[in-house]
Amino acid sequence: MRQYIISLDxxxxxxxxxxxxxxxxxxxxxxxxxAQHFPKPGWVEHDPLEIWDCQLGVLTELLAKHKLSGxxxxxxxxxxxxxxxxxxxxxxxxxxxxxxxxxxxxxxxxCSALIDDDWEPIVREKTGLLIxxxxxxxxxxxxxxxxxxxxELAQEGHLLFGTIDTWLVWNLTQGEVHATDCSNASRTMLFxxxxxxxxxxxxxxxxxxxxxxxxxxxxxxxxxxxxIGDIKVPIMGVLGDQQAALYGQLSWxxxxxxxxxxxxxxxxxxxxxxxxxxxxxxxxxIAWRINNEVIYALEGSVxxxxxxxxWLRDALxxxxxxxxxxxLANAADDDDHVVVVPAFAGLGSPYxxxxxxxxxxxxxxxxxxxxxxRGTLQxxxxxxxxxxxxxxxxxxxxxxxxxxxxxxIANNYLAQFQADILNMTIERPHNLESTATGAAYMAxxxxxxxTEDFIKQQYxxxxxxxxxxxxxxxxxxxxxxKKAIERTRGWLDV
Numbered sequence: 337m338r339q340y341i342i343s344l345d346x347x348x349x350x351x352x353x354x355x356x357x358x359x360x361x362x363x364x365x366x367x368x369x370x371a372q373h374f375p376k377p378g379w380v381e382h383d384p385l386e387i388w389d390c391q392l393g394v395l396t397e398l399l400a401k402h403k404l405s406g407x408x409x410x411x412x413x414x415x416x417x418x419x420x421x422x423x424x425x426x427x428x429x430x431x432x433x434x435x436x437x438x439x440x441x442x443x444x445x446x447c448s449a450l451i452d453d454d455w456e457p458i459v460r461e462k463t464g465l466l467i468x469x470x471x472x473x474x475x476x477x478x479x480x481x482x483x484x485x486x487x488e489l490a491q492e493g494h495l496l497f498g499t500i501d502t503w504l505v506w507n508l509t510q511g512e513v514h515a516t517d518c519s520n521a522s523r524t525m526l527f528x529x530x531x532x533x534x535x536x537x538x539x540x541x542x543x544x545x546x547x548x549x550x551x552x553x554x555x556x557x558x559x560x561x562x563x564i565g566d567i568k569v570p571i572m573g574v575l576g577d578q579q580a581a582l583y584g585q586l587s588w589x590x591x592x593x594x595x596x597x598x599x600x601x602x603x604x605x606x607x608x609x610x611x612x613x614x615x616x617x618x619x620x621x622i623a624w625r626i627n628n629e630v631i632y633a634l635e636g637s638v639x640x641x642x643x644x645x646x647w648l649r650d651a652l653x654x655x656x657x658x659x660x661x662x663x664l665a666n667a668a669d670d671d672d673h674v675v676v677v678p679a680f681a682g683l684g685s686p687y688x689x690x691x692x693x694x695x696x697x698x699x700x701x702x703x704x705x706x707x708x709x710r711g712t713l714q715x716x717x718x719x720x721x722x723x724x725x726x727x728x729x730x731x732x733x734x735x736x737x738x739x740x741x742x743x744x745i746a747n748n749y750l751a752q753f754q755a756d757i758l759n760m761t762i763e764r765p766h767n768l769e770s771t772a773t774g775a776a777y778m779a780x781x782x783x784x785x786x787t788e789d790f791i792k793q794q795y796x797x798x799x800x801x802x803x804x805x806x807x808x809x810x811x812x813x814x815x816x817x818k819k820a821i822e823r824t825r826g827w828l829d830v
Contacts, residue, residue: 339410341785342398343776344391345769346416346500347577348437348599349646351391353398354772360786360794362769364402366394373434378441380681381434384422387500388507399564406567412508413573413779414559415580415771416500417599418523421475423548424503425489426496429511433483435500436475439600439639439681443474444690444828450474455541462528462535464611464620466688470637472499473525477542490545497548499524501574508571509560515551517559518625519579527552529611529622532630555579555624556782573778577771578602579623582633584774585739585765586795593727593735595720596770597744600684601641603723605634605731616726617686624778634731636685636723640694641716642744644678648712654705658744664709665749674698675820676711683825686726691828697820716744717754718817724758737761737800741770756805757813766796 338358345352351370355363370390373381398404419438424431436442447467450456459467469475476497480486489495498506502516521527521534526544528535534549553559555575561568575583578596582604585594590608595601604623611620612634623633645658655661679692696711728734740762745751755762767773780786 337407339408339785340404341411341413341776341780342395342409343413343415343772343779344395344504345577345772345775346387346391346414346504348417348439349643351387351394352772353391353394354769354776355398355402356776356780358785360776360780360791362767364398365769366398366401368394376442378444378681380437380440382420382437384424384431384435384503387435388503391504392507406564406569409564409569410785411570411572411779411783412562413775414501414504414571415575415577415775416504416520418499418520418576418578419470419472420500421472421479421497422500422503423476423479423486423495423497425494426511426514427494429507432486432489432495433479436478438470440475441469441682441690443469443478446474446477447690450541459525459538462530462538463525464522464529465525466617466619467525468688469690470639470684471523471525473538473542473544476544480544490548493547495548496550498550501576502550505559505571505574508562513560515553515559517553517555517557517574518622518630519555519576520574521552522622523576529620529632532625554626554628556626556778570783572782573775575624575775575778578604578635579633580772580774580778581741581770582606582623582774583777584770584772585741586792587739591733592739594739594741594770597641597716597740597742597750598771599641599643601638601716601720603636603720603727605727605733607632607634607731612731614726614730616730617688618723618727618730619685634727636727638719638723639681639684640678641719642742644676644680644712644715645744647678647680648709652708654708661709661713662747662749664706665713668706668710669702672698672700672703672707673816674703674707674711675816676708676715677820677824678712678715679824683821685723687821687825689825691826692824693827695820695824697823713747713750714753714813716750717757718814720754721757721814735760737763739763739765741765741768743768751799751801755801755803756810759803759810761803762801763797764799764801766798
């Protein structure tokens with residue numbers, strides 16, 4: 337009987353279920369977008385119940401569409417938007433507040449207070465992270481401090497915290513399993529990546545009770561079962577989305593890197609069992625833990641990438657679909673140098689400026705939607721250039737090619753401009769769904785559905801983009817970008 341692997345890919349703007357056959361081919365994808373809530377400037381929220389309904393809906397749709405029963409599914413893997421924070425009452429399964437999304441900046445003052453109290457070097461040493469509103473820790477504190485009855489629920493033992501993977505696992509197992517994996521735990525600013533345990537000092541600094549935290553498992557562990565009919569299907573792999581993309585790109589060896597172009601843009605470099613500490617605003621994080629062996633990564637985090645294109649579509653309403661930007665960019669006036677800095681949620685690596693805000697520079701009366709679209713695509717490539725420059729410096733590893741994935745890099749204009757600005761070959765695989773693929777690989781390998789050698793044989797390059805831009809032109813672009821970046825920094829500090 338032929339079996340399949342299902343990957344649940346819960347992202348920042350949509351939930352997807354992806355069906356893989358025994359040849360590691362994607363058979364089908366079901367996807368639904370869900371609402372983004374912006375109750376105040378700098379605040380970003382999701383409805384956790386909508387996320388669960390959306391994720392369950394695409395899973396149910398996928399199973400029904402292909403007439404699959406529990407016997408047809410060998411395992412389920414999960415990958416998820418990281419850092420997004422949910423707290424719920426375990427008696428009712430109801431969240432006590434909306435999910436606070438990784439992009440949310442409401443805890444900026446809390447972070448500043450921690451920095452003023454000299455917690456930055458401690459956080460850096462213990463977690464590999466910088467103090468920033470991006471991570472889950474200060475979000476948890478905000479809910480405990482601002483939602484009526486939250487601390488009382490925690491004191492009574494009724495409150496649970498989870499990132500989105502934990503929330504899905506808890507619901508899929510009908511409340512039987514409250515767990516996360518090391519890759520997601522390492523993004524909370526509460527997890528000691530040296531001991532691979534929750535850290536009492538950091539919990540104390542943020543006044544967070546340990547009783548609300550999930551159990552931390554290996555990334556390839558058994559996370560309980562999801563019942564399809566009368567059949568229990570094992571949940572056998574959990575990875576944060578960027579670590580899943582690294583795994584899905586087969587960057588399993590030290591010195592291999594990938595860049596994912598999704599809502600944000602995230603570059604990860606596998607550093608093996610070595611913790612590489614950055615002096616340039618990169619993060620040291622856990623890539624995965626398999627069979628109790630930790631693999632680390634150096635990460636550059638860009639908050640706004642594909643979501644800047646979404647801004648053109650939804651907020652400015654100058655395009656109907658993301659696909660239009662490629663044609664618009666190619667049609668833009670070569671002499672009209674519009675620069676977009678999409679610091680809508682502050683700046684991540686290598687700047688880490690929570691006070692920065694978005695801006696558009698170089699507008700003239702002739703500037704139109706083509707120039708804005710081009711500037712937005714170029715901003716994604718420029719931010720990647722900033723990250724790669726410091727990643728190579730801090731790691732001592734010089735990359736010759738960069739593996740890329742994610743929906744935004746399907747745009748040929750962006751892919752070519754990225755190669756030109758990096759002065760490096762961009763390697764775009766046939767399968768751009770590296771995030772979902774990584775979770776599927778983790779689940780499939782865990783149950784013996786595939787072997788590592790078999791998976792390596794399936795990897796195919798769809799297209800290489802080779803740099804062709806003259807050096808003088810490349811440096812002019814980069815210098816113009818640097819000037820624009822500096823003028824957006826510290827905007828909220830005025």
